[in-house]
Structure formats: C-alpha cells, structure tokens
Amino acid sequence: MAGRLLTGWGGTAPTRAHVLSPADGGAIADVLGGAPPRGVIPRGLGRSYGDAAQNAGGIVLDTTRLRDIHEFDPANGLVTADAGVSLDRLLAVLVPSGWFLPVVPGTRHVTLGGAIAADVHGKNHHRDGTFGRHVRSAVLEAPGGERIVLTPDGSPDELWATTGGMGLTGVVTRATIALTPIATSWIAETTRRTADLDETLEHMSAGDRHHQYTVAWIDCLARGRRFGRSVAMWGDHATVDELPARHRADPLARRDRRALASAPWLPSGLVRHETVAAFNELYFRRAPRSARRIVPLDRFFFPLDALDRWNRLYGRAGLLQYQVVVPFGREDTLRTALEVLNRSGAPALLAVLKRFGPEHGPLSFPMPGWTLAMDLPAGRPALAPVLDRLDELVAEAGGRVYLAKDSRLRPDLLPAMYPRLAAWRRVREALDPDGVMRSDLARRLPALIGRG
Amino acid sequence: MRDALGSVQSVLVLGATSDIAAATVRALVGRRARRVLLAARNPDQALALAEELRVLGADADVIAFDARATAAHEELARAAFDRLGDIDVVLVAFGTLGADVGLASDPAAIAAVLETNFVGAASAIVPIARRMVDQGHGTIVVLSSVAGERARKSNFVYGASKAGLDAFSQGLGDALAATGVTVTVVRPGFVHTKMTAGLRPAPLSTTPEAVAAAIVDGLARRSEIVWTPRLLRVVMSLLRHLPRALFRRLPV
Numbered sequence: 001m002a003g004r005l006l007t008g009w010g011g012t013a014p015t016r017a018h019v020l021s022p023a024d025g026g027a028i029a030d031v032l033g034g035a036p037p038r039g040v041i042p043r044g045l046g047r048s049y050g051d052a053a054q055n056a057g058g059i060v061l062d063t064t065r066l067r068d069i070h071e072f073d074p075a076n077g078l079v080t081a082d083a084g085v086s087l088d089r090l091l092a093v094l095v096p097s098g099w100f101l102p103v104v105p106g107t108r109h110v111t112l113g114g115a116i117a118a119d120v121h122g123k124n125h126h127r128d129g130t131f132g133r134h135v136r137s138a139v140l141e142a143p144g145g146e147r148i149v150l151t152p153d154g155s156p157d158e159l160w161a162t163t164g165g166m167g168l169t170g171v172v173t174r175a176t177i178a179l180t181p182i183a184t185s186w187i188a189e190t191t192r193r194t195a196d197l198d199e200t201l202e203h204m205s206a207g208d209r210h211h212q213y214t215v216a217w218i219d220c221l222a223r224g225r226r227f228g229r230s231v232a233m234w235g236d237h238a239t240v241d242e243l244p245a246r247h248r249a250d251p252l253a254r255r256d257r258r259a260l261a262s263a264p265w266l267p268s269g270l271v272r273h274e275t276v277a278a279f280n281e282l283y284f285r286r287a288p289r290s291a292r293r294i295v296p297l298d299r300f301f302f303p304l305d306a307l308d309r310w311n312r313l314y315g316r317a318g319l320l321q322y323q324v325v326v327p328f329g330r331e332d333t334l335r336t337a338l339e340v341l342n343r344s345g346a347p348a349l350l351a352v353l354k355r356f357g358p359e360h361g362p363l364s365f366p367m368p369g370w371t372l373a374m375d376l377p378a379g380r381p382a383l384a385p386v387l388d389r390l391d392e393l394v395a396e397a398g399g400r401v402y403l404a405k406d407s408r409l410r411p412d413l414l415p416a417m418y419p420r421l422a423a424w425r426r427v428r429e430a431l432d433p434d435g436v437m438r439s440d441l442a443r444r445l446p447a448l449i450g451r452g
Numbered sequence: 453m454r455d456a457l458g459s460v461q462s463v464l465v466l467g468a469t470s471d472i473a474a475a476t477v478r479a480l481v482g483r484r485a486r487r488v489l490l491a492a493r494n495p496d497q498a499l500a501l502a503e504e505l506r507v508l509g510a511d512a513d514v515i516a517f518d519a520r521a522t523a524a525h526e527e528l529a530r531a532a533f534d535r536l537g538d539i540d541v542v543l544v545a546f547g548t549l550g551a552d553v554g555l556a557s558d559p560a561a562i563a564a565v566l567e568t569n570f571v572g573a574a575s576a577i578v579p580i581a582r583r584m585v586d587q588g589h590g591t592i593v594v595l596s597s598v599a600g601e602r603a604r605k606s607n608f609v610y611g612a613s614k615a616g617l618d619a620f621s622q623g624l625g626d627a628l629a630a631t632g633v634t635v636t637v638v639r640p641g642f643v644h645t646k647m648t649a650g651l652r653p654a655p656l657s658t659t660p661e662a663v664a665a666a667i668v669d670g671l672a673r674r675s676e677i678v679w680t681p682r683l684l685r686v687v688m689s690l691l692r693h694l695p696r697a698l699f700r701r702l703p704v
Contacts (some may be wrong), residue, residue, distance in 0.1 A: 005630050011667045015589040016632035038587070050456060055586030056538075056632060103616035157515040317673055381672035383481065407456035413485065440589075443538065444453035444461070 006060060009311055010049040010408050011318030012378045015440055016055035020042075025141050025173040032171070032436055039438030040143070042171045044111030045086060049321045050117065051440035052166050052405030058438055059388045063113050066173055070095060078180040083172045095297075098253050099179040102134035106352075108302050113172045118404035119364040122236070123213035123301070126357040128180075132366055133162030135176045138175040141437035146447030161427035164364035166403055168437045168449060169428050184251035186238040187213070187300040192290045195266040197228020197338070199352065201331060201370075201431055207234045208355050213221060213300070220348035220374055221273075228338060230353065231287040236298050245292060255296035267375035271314050271377050276347040283350055309318045312359070317379025320407045322387060325356060326399035327369040333397035334370050337390050341374070342387040348374040362420035362427075373405065384408070403441065414447045425439060425450065453540065454591065458672030460540035462471050462487040464532045466517060466576055467546025468498040471645035472595060475476055475664035477501070483668065487536050491517035491528065492625045492661050493546075502642055519546055519572025520564075529579035538587050544579050544594045549647045553609045562609055567615035567630070574620050581624060582632060589632040593667060594621040598679075601688045604704050626675060638663070638678045639688075654704065656681055 007014045022028045032040060037056030046053060053060065061063060066082035069090070073079075074097040081090060087101060088108035105120040105167055114120075119132045128134075138150045140162060148170075150159040164171045170241060191209070194200040200216055207214050213235035219231040238325065240251045247253075326333045341348060351374035360366040376383060391401060393408045400417035401409050415421050428437075428449065435449065442449045454460050465473050468490035477488060479680050488510050490498040495514040505512035513535060517528055533539060550557075550565035577592060584590030600614030618637055625635030628649065640663045642654035658681050666680035670689060679685040 003631075005632055010456060013454050013589075014632060015453075016585075016630070017588055056453070057586055058588070300648070373505065378456045379673045381458060381669045384459060384672065386455070408459065413459075423580075440453050444455055 004060075004389070006043070006046070006054045007318070008046060008048045008050045008053065008407065010320050010378060010407055011311060011314070011316075013051055013054075013440070015051070015054050017055045017060040017439060018258060019060045019062055021062040023065050025139065025147060026141060028061060028141045028171050028173060029147065032141060033382050035059065035143070035436045039436050040171075041437060041439040042083075042113060044084060044114035046110050046112045047107060047114065049319075049405045050402060051444060053114075054440040055438055056440055056443070061171060061358065063111060063171070063173075066113075070174070071176075072097070074099065077181060077193065078176055079176065080118060080176040081112055082109060082115075085112050086110065086185060087112070087115060092254075092409045094179060095182070095185050098252060099445070100182045100184055100297075102128055102178060102180050103131040103326055104301050106302065107305055109296075109305065112175055112177070115161050116172055116175060117165060117167045118137045119361055120404070121366050123354065125214045125366055126208045126214065126355050127212055127222065129357060130163070130360050130366055132160065132360055132364065134178045135159065135163060136176040137169065138162065140170045140172050140431075141173055142170040143432040143434065151196065157427050158431060160361035161363070161424050161431070165424070165428065166363065166441060168429045168442060173236060180237075182237045182252075183240050183447055184238045184243055184247075185253070185254050185297050186243055186247070186294050187235040187297050188238040188242050188292070189295045189300055190234045190292045191288055192232045193284065194230045194232055196225060197335060200228050200230040200232065203232050204355055206354065207232065210234070212236045214354065216353040217283070217349055217350045218338075218353045219284055220338060220351045221277045221280055222284075223342060227342065228335075229284065231284060234298075237297075238294050254298065260291050271319070271347055271349065273314060276349050280350055295380040305435070314377050315379070317377065319375050320374050320378045321373060321388070321405040322392070323365075323371060323373035323402040323405040324394045324399055325365065325367055325371040325402075326394060326397045331370065332399040333393050333399065334372060337372065340386060340390055340393075344383070346376050346380065346383055346386065351375075353438070362424035363402070363418060364405070367400070369399060371402075373402075378407075406421040407443070409445060410446050411447065414445050416432055421447065453538070454589065454671070456510060458668065459483040460485050460591070460671065461535045462538060464489050464491065464536060464539050464542040466491050466542065466544050466581070468492040468514070468520075470545045470547070470595075470647070471660040472643060472663050473543060473545035474501050475660035476545070476667050477505065478508070479664040479668050480541070481508045482503050485647070486510050488512040489535050490514045491532070493518050498693065500698075503659075509589075512516045519568045522572065522575040524580045527577045528576065529583055533578070533583050539580070539584065541591045541593060542577070543583075543667075544577060544592065546573070546677070547595065547613075547647075549607070550610050551607065551651060554607070557609075565609050566613050566616070569610070570616040571621070577621075577624065584633040587633045590619070590634075591671060592633065592635045592643050593622070593671075594618075594635060594637050596621065596637050598639050598684055598688055599642050600640055601639065602692055602699065603703075605700060605702060610665065622676075630681070634676070636667070636675055636678060637683060638667055638670070638680065639684065640666065640680045641684050645666070656664065656684055656687065
C-alpha cells in the first residue's frame with residue numbers, strides 16, 4: 001500500500017492515506033470487506049475543492065482504473081460506463097455521435113463516479129435538474145458486502161442517498177446515463193452586461209424561461225452603484241442552420257478543447273486584491289454590452305479547463321470555493337452575503353450566480369433558489385470569521401453550502417442546512433452498518449455520519 | 453479535522469497552566485475546537501481553565517503530566533488519544549525560565565531547566581507524533597523562543613534548552629514530511645506572563661493573547677516558523693550574524 005499525501009483541488013489541509021487502485025468491482029469489494037478502522041473513501045480525479053475524497057490514515061480508493069465505456073447506443077441515447085471514466089472521455093465519444101451529457105459541471109475533468117457522488121449540477125439545472133436525475137442505473141459496491149444495482153424505480157432511496165452522498169454509501173463502479181441529443185457541438189450564446197445587482201437578478205429571472213443554459217459572472221469587488229454588476233450568459237445547443245456556413249459540413253466537430261499546458265512558469269500567489277480587481281475589470285469590459293454569437297461548447301461550458309491546473313495560481317496556501325444557495329424570496333441574504341464579502345476585502349475572482357430548479361436527493365445541494373459560488377485564497381485567517389458569519393446568514397435563510405466545494409463549513413450548521421440529513425443517515429446506515437465509508441469531510445463535519 | 457482556514461476540532465495542551473497555552477486554547481475554542489485535553493504537572497491548577505472552556509462550548513478535561521517523568525510519556529500519549537480520538541493539534545507550551553539559573557547554579561538546577569524544556573519536550577512529543585502519523589494528519593505546535601536563536605549571556609541555560617528544542621522541532625518536522633503531520637515552531641520574544649513577572653521586559657515585548665493570535669494565524673497559513681512579534685524575524689536575523697565580540701557586549 002502506498003501512502004500518499006492528498007488534498008482536494010483547493011490544495012488545503014493535506015492528509016495522508018493509503019491509496020489503492022483496484023481494477024474491478026471484485027477488488028473493491030475485497031478492500032471494503034477488509035477495511036481498516038479508519039475506513040475507505042473512493043476518489044476520482046480529485047476535483048472536489050475540499051476534503052471529500054481524502055481519508056487520513058485510512059484507505060483512499062483511486063477509481064480511475066475503472067475506465068471502460070461498456071455500451072453506448074446512439075439510437076436510444078444511453079451510455080454505460082465505469083465510474084472512473086472522465087466526463088472528458090465520455091464527451092469525446094458522445095459529441096461526434098450527436099449526444100451530450102445531460103448535465104455538466106464547470107470542468108470536464110471529473111469522473112462519472114464523482115459526478116454522481118457530488119450530484120453535480122450545471123447551467124441547465126433550472127430545467128434539467130442534477131446529474132442524478134439522469135442516472136438510469138448505478139452499480140454500487142455496498143460496504144456491507146452486497147453488490148446492488150440501483151435504479152430510480154427499484155431503489156429510489158438508495159440511489160438518491162448515493163447521488164450527492166459524497167461517496168459515503170459505498171463505491172459506485174458503473175452507471176448508465178440518459179443523454180441529451182445535440183445537432184451541433186456549438187452553443188448559441190447570448191451575453192449581456194448588467195449594471196448592478198437588481199438588473200442582474202431581473203435579467204437572470206427573465207432569461208431562465210427561454211434558455212436551456214443560464215449563468216452570470218458577477219464582479220464581487222465592484223462597489224457603489226456598480227455593486228453586483230455581472231456578465232449574464234444564456235445558451236442553447238445551436239442548430240445546424242444557426243452555424244456559420246463553413247461549420248455546417250461537420251457540425252459536431254469539437255473546437256477549443258486544447259488546454260494551455262500546466263502553468264509552472266506562472267508565479268504562484270498571483271491572486272491578490274489588486275490583480276483580481278484588475279482582472280475583474282478587464283473581464284467585465286471585454287464582455288459585449290449585449291451580443292448573440294455561436295461559440296464552441298467547450299468554451300461555453302468549461303472556460304477554466306483552458307488553463308491546466310489553474311489552482312496553482314493561488315500559491316502554496318491554496319484556495320477554497322464558497323458556494324451557497326439561498327431560496328427564492330431571500331434575495332436579501334444574497335445581497336447581504338455579497339456585501340459582507342465585498343467589505344471583507346477578500347479577493348474573490350469573478351463569482352458565479354445561477355438560479356436552481358427543484359430539489360432532489362436528501363444530500364444534494366441544489367434547491368429552488370439562487371446559488372452563488374466564488375473562489376477565495378485560503379491563506380487568509382481573517383476570512384474564517386467572515387465565512388462563518390455567512391454560513392449563519394445562509395442557514396437562517398433556509399439555504400445551504402455545497403459539500404463538494406466545502407472545506408471549512410461551521411459544523412454545527414450542517415443539520416439545519418440539510419434538513420433531510422437524518423433520513424439520509426438511515427439509508428446510509430443500512431448500506432454501511434459497520435461504518436466502513438469514512439472521509440476527512442465526514443470527520444470535519446461530525447453530524448454527517450455521526451462517527452469519529 | 454483541520455479545515456482549510458486552519459480551524460481545528462481537538463487540541464491537546466502540554467503545559468496548560470502557562471499563560472500562552474491558556475490564551476491559545478481559548479482562541480482555538482473561540483474558532484471551533486470542541487475537544488480539549490489540558491495536561492499540566494498540577495492538573496488542579498488547570499481546572500479553572502477547563503471550566504472556562506466548557507462554558508465556551510468545548511468538552512474540556514485535565515490530565516496529569518510531568519515533563520521530567522519521561523517514562524510516563526508513552527502512556528500520556530495513549531491516554532490523550534483515548535480521550536480525544538483524533539488529535540488535530542498538540543500545543544507544547546510548558547517550560548521553565550530558570551531566570552536565575554546560570555554560572556552560580558548547582559548542577560541539579562542546570563539539569564532541571566534542560567530536562568524540562570528540552571529533554572521532556574522531545575520525549576513527550578515523539579510518541580504523540582507517531583500516533584499522528586498513524587491518523588494521517590496533525591499539527592505539532594512547539595513554543596520555542598527567540599532566546600534559542602542565539603543564547604544570551606544573561607540566560608544561556610534557558611537559551612540553550614530552547615535552541616535544542618527548536619532544532620529538535622525543525623528536524624522532526626522534516627522527518628515528518630509527507631506524513632500529513634506538520635510542526636510549527638513558535639518563536640516569541642519577551643512575553644508578559646507569570647513566568648516573566650518581575651523581569652525587565654526586553655524590547656519588542658508582547659502578550660500571551662498576541663502570541664495566541666500569531667499561532668492561530670500560523671495554523672491558517674500552515675507556517676513552519678512563527679515569529680511573534682513578526683519584526684523579531686528581522687531583528688534576530690541581524691543579531692544572529694553579529695560578531696561574538698559585539699554580541700557579548702550587548703546589554704541583554
């Protein structure tokens with residue numbers, strides 16, 4: 001067993017675990033059966049920001065050797081693949097055949113298993129819900145020793161405890177996903193600059209009805225009458241007719257997938273108030289006041305994938321992402337949260353604002369409301385009380401923090417933020433009676449699984 | 453577990469009756485530490501602090517610990533992990549100043565300072581560090597001193613003990629590389645505490661609360677060395693390179 005120091009994408013709170021890379025479900029069942037007291041957690045590509053895929057002193061199952069795409073039927077739009085397959089690889093197979101993943105997060109570099117464990121959402125949540133809603137079946141190696149095929153009709157409780165369950169119900173080894181048909185690999189994108197928060201919220205609310213994908217980049221550092229100014233973006237899969245003539249011959253060809261090689265030449269610690277403010281200003285001014293254009297889907301969905309390992313820009317102390325959702329009707333909390341952050345002087349790079357649709361699993365993050373996500377440098381002790389205060393405001397408003405992003409939530413607020421936590425725990429305890437599945441996240445938030 | 457901004461959940465304090473230890477553990481509980489074990493030579497003297505921490509919301513307890521009883525240190529580590537489960541931070545804060553221990557002292561007094569500050573600390577830390585390696589994470593915060601940076605004629609025995617502890621801690625930190633366990637060496641200047649009451653404060657003197665704040669800050673930044681006040685880093689790097697002939701003439 002190889003001991004390895006692991007962190008999430010944020011690079012904070014490294015801990016050491018024994019990392020195993022089993023080749024199939026049988027090997028995983030063996031590991032679960034002989035688990036050490038500090039337990040086991042699966043890990044995909046390590047894109048959770050915090051400690052969800054870390055297990056100090058225990059076993060971390062690297063799932064990336066489970067990498068087969070078993071079945072893809074372009075006729076019915078279903079794909080069955082191993083949990084360790086990345087969305088990047090899936091898209092490389094699906095897009096040329098005229099299919100798209102039903103939900104994609106902000107990066108292609110997550111595994112199928114990770115997308116299920118975090119029940120990821122995308123810019124289409126208001127219409128299409130979370131990733132979990134499109135899972136037709138998932139094979140779970142349950143820590144009790146059983147191999148269970150979870151389906152939405154046959155085992156909804158176990159499936160919905162596993163989607164969003166942060167790997168704590170067992171190890172998903174394979175899943176079947178229902179896909180979205182596309183005619184082109186392009187997005188018809190509408191961009192609009194908004195002057196302030198009121199205008200941002202108004203445009204976001206109006207745009208949801210007409211477009212499949214919506215999101216806004218909000219400038220958290222803008223003050224005064226520019227407070228809350230944003231670049232709002234709406235998108236839909238483009239039809240062949242909408243493409244410029246030169247792209248119509250091969251409408252499903254991918255563009256703009258390349259990433260700038262990892263950036264060791266960039267000085268670390270670039271993220272300071274001055275640089276971030278300058279970047280935000282530039283970003284805002286560069287955006288058209290109002291425009292409609294056709295863009296490659298990778299540029300629309302995964303702009304940050306263009307810079308490999310961009311998390312290095314935050315230097316040795318790393319970064320954290322603060323992502324919350326507050327219910328509709330509590331826009332006051334959204335405003336206060338932005339004001340508190342604005343006043344704190346924390347250099348928040350462009351933050352993301354989006355409207356969510358209905359709620360799904362008991363531990364799934366999305367709920368009807370506004371979600372705000374922002375990256376912040378971690379090496380700033382002064383940030384701790386600020387974010388604790390925001391946690392409190394969000395919980396009071398009936399909102400919550402996203403566990404896949406979290407690395408510092410106030411532990412006492414977890415049950416209030418996830419009111420169906422007790423129900424989730426009952427399902428988990430049935431699947432994992434001996435408490436084999438453990439993670440640093442679960443240790444840091446003891447209410448999650450109720451063990452040390 | 454430690455979180456991304458350095459807040460921790462469980463703390464073991466060795467030398468809980470020290471003013472710096474009390475201020476630091478208060479600050480950590482003020483953040484979100486919820487399980488605290490206070491080890492002190494005379495645990496009765498730590499009861500009031502434990503009660504205060506309980507009022508702040510922590511589950512706090514006391515345990516007897518004698519730095520010079522090295523044979524009991526393995527058992528102390530075992531008991532501490534039994535009580536606390538995972539230990540996120542151990543704060544090594546005990547020490548004796550031995551202000552009047554020097555040229556005129558008898559050998560036992562010389563040995564007592566070294567045994568407490570250096571031998572006892574090293575002996576107590578190692579079994580804890582080993583268990584932290586098993587749990588895959590942890591931070592060992594060691595109270596060193598600027599006095600260890602260059603031993604002064606006025607308290608060279610204390611200075612030597614801290615120099616030893618400082619070197620031990622840095623070496624230990626390197627030995628623990630990639631284990632998930634880290635060592636933070638804290639080098640305060642003159643701190644106004646019970647230990648230094650009645651002494652003439654050196655320049656750049658500070659308070660236990662300021663040292664505590666610097667430690668909390670160091671945890672958030674994952675610092676390997678914390679100078680408090682920070683200016684001491686510059687001052688000491690100058691003093692370190694001062695020729696002996698000049699250094700011994702300094703009125704310190």
